[in-house]
Amino acid sequence: KHVTGHPSLVGGSTGLVAGLVAITPGAGFVSIWSAILIGLMVSPxxxxxxSILKKRFAYDDALDAFGCHGVGxxxxxxxxAIFTTPDLALDKANIGLIYGKAHLFIVTFLAIIFTAIWSALVTYGIIKVIAHYMPLRVSDRDEAIGLDDCEHKETAYPTFMGLDS
Structure with a gap:
């Protein structure tokens, strides 16, 4: 609603997916109220x-996978790591920050940093190998025409004339 002035199905669906992505790590470890709070906090x-970071850093993410799945x-x-309750924790040493223990938060922070670095390095390596054998981007002309037509020689929606028409 913020961008177009009215709610959109894509926006609502993305918000729902973001909520599901965010609650997945803690699904068995946080209270129902914490789960609702997590879902409400993650969507904005x-x-x-x-809407902001993708434009600021100019990265190509047509499906908003990083903004929804990565950030979520x-x-x-x-x-x-903040909301894990003592009653649901697998071990009482690893309870949430709001219950007075920082251990789980610190371990989670380190795991996220390690995972981000590992993913970036492996992705960089894969990109370099692929780039050695084929181009990573299509031409501006092919992108303007549409990849369905240029790459596959068929169009999924033949009556669709593009967003500019």
Whole structure:
């Protein structure tokens, strides 16, 4: 609603997916009220990542996978480390920050940093190998025409004339 002035199905669906992504790490470890709070908090965070950060850093993410899944998953990890209840924790040493223990939060923070670095390095390596054998981007002309037509020689929606028409 913020961008177009009215609610959209894509926006609502993305918000729902962001909520599901964020609660996944803590699904068995946080209370129902914490789960609701996590879902309510993650949607504006992911919206910011999708609408502001993507433009600011100019990265190509047509499906908003990083803004929804990456940011939502990172937030969900931190939220789990904050809200894990003593009654649901697998061991009482690893309870949430709001219950007075910082250990789980510190371990989660380190795990997120390690995972981000590992993912970036492995992705960089894969990109370099692929780039050695084929181009990573299509031409501007092919992108303007549409990849369905240029790459596959068929169009999924033949009556669709593009967003500019």
């Amino acid at each position: 965070i992911c919206f910011y990542a999708i 998953g990172i937030f969900g990890g931190f939220a789990t």
